[in-house]
Amino acid sequence: MIRLFVPHDLAPGAGLDLDEGQSRYLAAVMRQAVGDEVAVFNGRDGEWRATVARVGKRAVSLTALSQTRPQHVGPDLDLIVALVKRARLETIVEKAAELGARRVRPVVTERTNADHTRVDRLQAIATEASEQTGRLDVPEVCEPVKLEKLLAAWEPGRSLLFCDEAGDAKPVLAAGLGEGAWAILIGPEGGFSPKERDHLRGLPYATPATLGPRILRADTAAISALTLWQAAAGDWR
């Protein structure tokens, strides 16, 4: 079943004029015809059956029929990730969507060596992955900010799992993950600077944890940390 994320409000009989990208996808790639059914969701109204009402090469319209799943939002989990090379950052965003993160916050750290990010492209990747993974919302991809700026404006009540390659941190499953709002922080391929590590270790809301004895690439570390959080404290239990 094709699933599409749409901006429209969903109600019985609502007309959904798709944008050019989704129209081309339905008409040219998936060869949908009038009367075919797809699933749609908008992050607010659950999942709906919809039928293809009109097909043009660049303008496909749907009609919403009925709700098939009520709206559900997963745990309040952010992924904060240092900017890494484009391909790996795109993988991280795709996997964050599959693994149920609510937001992806790219950050610039002292040892970050990538500084170009197309947030619109990353948001499109998050949307496509959300369509395929079955979730009813799409993670928000935020504009990159400096790590110190993000920490200075930290949201009260949100805990931080800080994946610390160096040092004496506990394994993630022994680190004491709990419920509530969390964020996972993944550093750049060169690691955090000593100054950054000291600062992070001193934050009252931060829990340092290690991801095993081998050196992991940033994309692997992000996927592993999201997995362990979901399994220990999130919706994989």
Added chain:
Amino acid sequence: MIRLFVPHDLAPGAGLDLDEGQSRYLAAVMRQAVGDEVAVFNGRDGEWRATVARVGKRAVSLTALSQTRPQHVGPDLDLIVALVKRARLETIVEKAAELGARRVRPVVTERTNADHTRVDRLQAIATEASEQTGRLDVPEVCEPVKLEKLLAAWEPGRSLLFCDEAGDAKPVLAAGLGEGAWAILIGPEGGFSPKERDHLRGLPYATPATLGPRILRADTAAISALTLWQAAAGDWR
């Protein structure tokens, strides 16, 4: 520090004539000169310091100096993975090396829709990832076999974690992972057939488990399952 996996026995003063690929890498890509130091390992003798003894464009020789880490082999964990499209299979092999799998066994299942595999290329990816992740061995990438053939010749005493998207399986962390020899089985993007699922569920050494409420791509499922096994029963504890 550059790390290279070599076939030679390692002993003080041993001469290591590198193959053309590694020679080009050291000479042309990394611009190493006589006297520079690299780390080498062979899967048997631990990690050694070695010095560049001779540099030709296609023929670099090293001299082994002294052992820096004793040989260590991680848990006895196999990853059995249905053949998926080339790019995702290559990602899976890379990540299996990072996450400490000892073997990668590609299998053909009823719904497998990829049938071409270059095992030599996958083995090279496993080797490169092992060099970068710091481990002292390289996972073996086996020739693809049919799943039923692999199960018919199952190694006595090895437990199987069977990642089951459908049905009523427990979460991985509640499934009762233990020590000893294990294998993780990841199905194709289309899932296992009902016949395959019934067969797998009836195996006395198999434990079914789910990877959360969302649909995961095969590469994500492999990384998540390897992570959870290492965290709960392997060397991430």
